[in-house]
Amino acid sequence: MDWLYILMPIAGVKIFWPGLIILGIGVGIIGGFFGMGGAWMVTPGLNILGFPMAFAIGTDIAHMAGKSLISTMRHGKFGNVDYKLGCIMIIGTVAGFEIGAQMIMWLERIGIVGPVVRWMYLVLLALIAWMVFHDVAVKRRKEREAVAAGKEVDKLATGIEWHKTFHKIKIPPMVHLKVAGIYCSAWLPITVSFFTGWLAGILGIGGGLIRMPALIYLVGCPTHVAVGTDLFEVMISGLYGAASYTFKGRVELVAAIVMLVGAAMGAQVGSVATKYIKGYGIRIAFGLAVVGCLISVLLKLIPNYFPAAYHVCDVIATVLILGLVAAMSVYITVKMVQGAKQEIAAKKGRV
């Protein structure tokens, strides 16, 4: 069974390559569907497969850039990417990310980086999960009220509408983002991207997990456009991160390419699935993924206070993340296949 293992030229470790493809497929599906890089899934996955943590992070970022490019191409064809918005947001993202990075070094110097990052991550995930499910609850309440009043339910209606308040701020220059259907001050996406970039820099993540809901709830993008535009951002930040990590010898390109084989397939499935699953379906699934991530971070925090529970918590966190990736991937794939079948059947019916 030696052929199932490949010797990594830089890291010098032997890796089970089918595992890399499976991981690539899973994260490709989820990343293409939710519009995120998926570092929170891949890094522990690569670590389990035998990569040292530094290589796991670097390789993850390198593969993330390629995978996001594939997903962006697909979403771009569906008209889900607002390139203008993406380019405006790069300014804020880079500035915010670098300030976050500087803050991390400062926190490292005063010796409190670990607890600050973990607790901040936890609070942020809880906030995102609350935001998503609160939004769903508000939308349902609005629908119930419309039905009770005998009015027709607006299919394009949303729950939380904070973005409408932000759109009232008319500080020049104003921009018209045609794909997203937004007319707002350019400072809104710049400010939002600055804060999401800052948080990503502090937390050491790509930022898709934060940027996607921020695009929806603060900037006011439709869900599909938020997913596509976020992937465009992830692609650029991924390439930047990949260059930086490669220069420091922390990227195993061979592993990233093997993962890309799986991710290319997965990204197609995830991106095409957004065609068949409604905006709120994506939001609910995203909320569940965030809850899973929240629990896994919590499990990693417990051993800091109860060291004896380290192994138990580690196993549960790993099983939870891998189980979540598997369950989500299966759900998205099934929905994509069902939708594609219906579409092909409808086409044949017309002919």
Next chain:
Amino acid sequence: MKSVVQKVVLVLTTLWLSVPFAFAAGAGGAAPIVIVADSRKLTGVMAWWANLYNESHVYFTICTVILIPVIGVLFGVLADIVMHFIGIDLKSRELSEH
């Protein structure tokens, strides 16, 4: 003008070098860098790749940054062909909800 350029280069270099600290933050302490890749057990392309790394990190980085998008585009185009062959419409999507 020259001093402004120097300052910009200095700031950009500092920012560039600070990125890994940020990325590594979520995962605890950063691991030591691999200075020399062990290419003794490798053959063919793998040995060439490890040697490229040993000879110049700059060339190695440039190759990686070029290869990632190229491979991404290749896989993307390949998948396009497959999807088109299956019969999935890749050019339009109904706006079903906000």
